[in-house]
Every structure is written in structure tokens, then in C-alpha cells.
Amino acid sequence: MIARRALPAALAVAFVCAARPATALEYPLRPITIVVPASAGGMGETILRGLNERMRVSLGQPVIIENVGGASGTIAVGRVARAVPDGYTLVLGNWSTQVANGIVYKLRYDLVRDFDPITLIAKSPLLIVARKSMPADDLKQLIAWLRANPDKASQGTNGPGSIMHMAGILFQKETATRFSFVPYRGAAASMNDLLAGQIDFAIGLPSEIVPQFRAGTIKAFAVTARNRLAAAPDVPTVIEAGLPGLDISAWNGLFAPKGTPNLIIAKLNAAIIEALAEPRVRTLLAEFGQELPSRDEQTPEALGSFQKAEVEKWWPIIKATGITAE
Numbered sequence: 001m002i003a004r005r006a007l008p009a010a011l012a013v014a015f016v017c018a019a020r021p022a023t024a025l026e027y028p029l030r031p032i033t034i035v036v037p038a039s040a041g042g043m044g045e046t047i048l049r050g051l052n053e054r055m056r057v058s059l060g061q062p063v064i065i066e067n068v069g070g071a072s073g074t075i076a077v078g079r080v081a082r083a084v085p086d087g088y089t090l091v092l093g094n095w096s097t098q099v100a101n102g103i104v105y106k107l108r109y110d111l112v113r114d115f116d117p118i119t120l121i122a123k124s125p126l127l128i129v130a131r132k133s134m135p136a137d138d139l140k141q142l143i144a145w146l147r148a149n150p151d152k153a154s155q156g157t158n159g160p161g162s163i164m165h166m167a168g169i170l171f172q173k174e175t176a177t178r179f180s181f182v183p184y185r186g187a188a189a190s191m192n193d194l195l196a197g198q199i200d201f202a203i204g205l206p207s208e209i210v211p212q213f214r215a216g217t218i219k220a221f222a223v224t225a226r227n228r229l230a231a232a233p234d235v236p237t238v239i240e241a242g243l244p245g246l247d248i249s250a251w252n253g254l255f256a257p258k259g260t261p262n263l264i265i266a267k268l269n270a271a272i273i274e275a276l277a278e279p280r281v282r283t284l285l286a287e288f289g290q291e292l293p294s295r296d297e298q299t300p301e302a303l304g305s306f307q308k309a310e311v312e313k314w315w316p317i318i319k320a321t322g323i324t325a326e
Helices: 002-019 043-059 071-081 095-104 139-148 163-175 187-195 206-215 262-276 279-287 300-321
Strands: 032-036 063-067 089-094 115-125 127-131 154-157 180-183 201-204 218-223 249-257
Touching (some): 032 043, 032 071, 043 089, 043 115, 043 249, 071 089, 071 095, 089 095, 089 115, 095 249, 095 300, 115 206, 115 262, 115 300, 127 187, 127 206, 139 163, 139 218, 154 187, 187 201, 187 206, 201 206, 206 218, 249 262, 249 300, 262 279
Parallel strands (some): 032 063, 032 089, 154 201
Antiparallel strands (some): 089 249, 115 249, 127 218
């Protein structure tokens, strides 16, 4: 009789435990979705797939990569801004989505206040390259040639407001040069015209440029970073080339909706750090011209400070161009 009376009470306790919401200590209890604000096949997705397996081991749950394109990433980022802050919907933000879009678009969310930073994953400095027939052989000679030919040269970009375009704007400011910008829908079209000599130079991502440089079909003058690229060690940095003000990187970082518990942020941060420590992952990212942040740069606080610094640096530059979303 005692056992039979105790049974309903035990069932009641089990029901209450099953019905209560999961705590941050138990996180994660189901798959985690990371939204990539771009169509399939981009660098962000490539980076995440490199981290995916190790993150699954660390977290004990699958990590689902969901590509959401459109409106330069504002659709995807806006969706995550409105998501429940429980650690199950995250966004892989980048320079465009977490910096430039804040001044180019009239957003219904705040790029800084509506997100909790998790960790900076990778940086991708740019390469300054030119057509093979360019008379200049280094960055100083390129600048001298541009000054001697004002408004005659052309730089290919991935469109108005892209980091390639903004790098060109900053390049003009730092070097007192004048040239035109030729917008393309993608890096492939820009590279084709550079190879054909239809444009004079470009400032682009290593993943798109290094193969052509290795093939000897273009000239590479400098990498816009403090350190040389492992994928192109023969190319000097802008500091070595005498243009330190052109320290520019595209980057990817993981963000959660504002209000995500600190313990969940810490678990996700630790999973990313463990994945980035894998030799296989480090080799993969280096092959694509990605630079891994230092351990000090991998904290949530460091990503938050870095994003704010990028906003302060780039918003005045972008605003001065008058670029707005069409």
C-alpha cells in the first residue's frame, strides 16, 4: 500500500521536472543553429564547417549551419536579434553585417546593443594587387604612379559600401591619390577584368587573390595587416611598405541575442576556442588567408570592444561617401 501511494507522488515530481525550463547549467539540450547572413558557399560558411565537428564534441549537440541571404545580411541578423536569448539561435556576424550595415541601412535593430558578443573567430586582411602590366613593382611605386595619373586609374570593388570599396576610400585618404571605382557583383568578375587589364588594381580577400598571385598572373604589393600572411609570406605588410594607416581586415565573429545568460555565452566561447586550437582547423583557415585572433582577442569582451572600435573607425568614412541602401 505504501509503495502504491508513493507512485503518484513520484510521477508528479517527474512531471514537474520535465515541464520546467532548462537552466543554463544544462545547456545545450538540443541542436544549436548558427545563422550565416549570406547564400551558401561563402567564406563564413566555410569557416563554420571547419569548426563544426569540434564544436559538436565540446557541446555534445549538433551545430546546424543555416544560410539566410538577402539585403546584405540584414534579414538574417534581424531575425537573430528577435530570437529567444537561450543560446540556440546565433549569428556569424562580419564586417558588413555588424559594422557597415549600421550606417548604410535603416535597421530595426541596433548592431551593438541588441547582441551579446561570444568570440572573434577569424580575421582576413586584404591584399593590394594590380594588373600584371602595371609599371609599379611595389606599393610606393604604385602610389607614385597613381599620383602621377590622377583620375585615370581604376580599382575594382565588390560594390558600393563593400570592405573593398571602403579600403579604397581609406587608401585615397592615406595616400592623397584619386582614382575611380568599378563595382562588380562579385570577386570573380573583378578578377577577370584585372587579369584582362580592364582595371588597374584591386584590394581584395586573400582567398580570391592568392591563387592568381601564386600563378604569376597579377602583382601583389602589400597585405593590409601587421603580420605577413602564411598563404603569401613573400608579400610585405602595409607597415613594411610604409603605409601603416591601412590596417584593414574583414572578420567573422559569433553573436547571440541580447540577454543570453553569461554561462551559455561562456560555454559557446569555450567551444569556439577549443575548435580554433585544433591543428586541422588552424591549417584550414590559414589556407584561406584567415588570421586567428590571439587568446586575448578571443573573449566576449574583446569582441565587443573590437566591434565598437570598428564602428567608430568606419562609420564616419562610410557616411562621408553618402552611400545608402538602394
